[in-house]
Amino acid sequence: MSNQKSDLMDAITLLAREKDIDEDSLIETIEEALKAAYRKNSKTSTGSTHQNLSVYLTRKEGARVFARKTIVENAEDIEDPETQIVLAEALKIRADFHVGDIVEIDVTPSDFGRVAAQAAKQMLVQRIREAERGKIYEEYAEKENEILTAIVQRVEPRAVYVELGRTEGVLESSQFMPGEEYRANDHIKVYVLRVHRNHMEHARTPQVLVSRIHPGLVKRLFEIEVPEIAAGIVQIKSIAREAGSRTKLAVYSAEPMIDPVGACVGPRGSRVERVVNELKGEKIDIIKWSPDPAEFVANALNPAHVVSVFISEAEKICRVVVPDMQLSLAIGKEGQNARLAAKLTGWKIDIKSETQVAELMREQGITMEDIPSDYDDMMDQGMDLMPPMPDNEDWPYPLEPEA
Secondary structure (H helix, E strand, O other): OHHHHHHHHHHHHHHHHHOOOOHHHHHHHHHHHHHHHHHHHOOOOOOOOOOOEEEEEEOOOEEEEEEEEEEEOOHHHOOOOOOEEEHHHHHHHOOOOOOOOEEEEEOOOOOHHHHHHHHHHHHHHHHHHHHHHHHHHHHHHOOOOOEEEEEEEEEOOOEEEEEOOOOEEEEEHHHOOOOOOOOOOOEEEEEEEEEEHHHOOOOOOOEEEEEOOOHHHHHHHHHHHOHHHHOOOOEEEEEEEEOOOEEEEEEEOOOOOOOHHHHHHOHHHHHHHHHHHHOOOOEEEEEEOOOOHHHHHHHHOOOOOOOEEEEEOOOOEEEEEEOHHHHHHHHOHHHHHHHHHHHHHOOEEEEEEHHHHHHHHHHHOOOHHHOOOOHHHHHHOOOOOOOOOOOHHHOOOOOOOEO
16 A cells, blocks of 8 residues: 555656646645545535545655544534534544644545545646646747748638647638638648637647738748848838738838848849748838838838828828829729828828829919928918818728838
C-alpha cells in the first residue's frame, strides 16, 4: 500500500514538472476532487453526507479524509451530530482541546485508496488538458495582430477551418477575401484577429479567429518583405483597403537618402509583387506620406495628376482640382480611388475638373490671381469654388484612416 501511496505522489510530482503546473495547486485540486468522491460514496448514520470535511494527500499516508467537528460543552448543546462533538469525547482524542475548537476525526473508508486513485487520475487528466489549453491560449494570444501561415483543413459555407500548428483557426465568411476560393491543403497567410477563451471549455484547444481582409494583413506582409520597414527606417503611416480589389498604403522615412516608396516596391517591383501574389492579384498603390495635408491628399489620389488642392482645416475638407481628362481616373471606378484616398488621409475629398472650376470662377467673377492658397481665407473673402459638401450620412467616404 505504501508503494501505491508513493507512486501516486511521484506521478503528481512528475506531471506537475512536465506540464509546468504548480504542484501545490495540483494537490489542492485533487484533494477537492477526493472530498467530492467521499461525499458521493459515503453516507453518515443520519443519511446525509459530511458537510465539513478535510482531505489530505501526503506521500506517507496517501489520501486521508477527516470530518471537522466543532466542540460544544454538553450533549444537550449538540444540534448536528455530524458537525459537532462534546468536549468529553474531544479530550479523548487530544488533551488540550477547548470548547469552540475544531476536531478533525479520521473517517477514511477502508477502500478509499481505490476511490482516491480513480478520482486522482480523473482530476490529473482534466488538469493536464486545462494546462495544455491554457498554454496554447497564451501562445496564440501573443500572436494577435500578427500573420501566420495556415493550412486549409475543411471548407464550409460559413467558415473555413485552418491548421495553425498547435490549434485550429477559424476564417469566418465575413473575413473571406472577395473572389478567393479555398481548397483543402491550401497554404495561405492569415491575420490573427483574436483568441476566444469562452471556446476553451468545450474544445480541445482554444479557437483562433483569423482574417484575409483586415488591413493589418497587408501591413504585416510588407513588414516581412521590406527590410527597411522591419528595421524602422520606413514607416507605414496608414492603410486603406478594399480587400480583393485595391489597397492604398502611405509610407514615410525620416532618412533623406531613403525613398520609402521605392523601398516598398523593391528591385524591379519584386517586393510589392510578392505581396500582390499572396493577395491573389489585389492592386496596391504605394503613396508617399506627407505632413502637409494638401500634398498627402494629392499623392493619395495617385495615379491621377492633381492640379491644385484647397484645404479647409475648419471643415476637414479638401477641394481638389484635376485635369479634365483625369477626372474619371481621380474618382475611380464606382468612386473607389477617391474613397480609398479619403480613408487613407482622413480627409473628405471633393474632386472637380479644371473646366468645372473655370465655370464656377466665371460665375463668381474670380480670376486665378484672386484665389488665396488657403481655402478658409478664400471663404472669408466670399469666394467658393465648390458647392457645399454633403452631410456625413450621405458622404460615401469614411473619415478615419485605417491603421
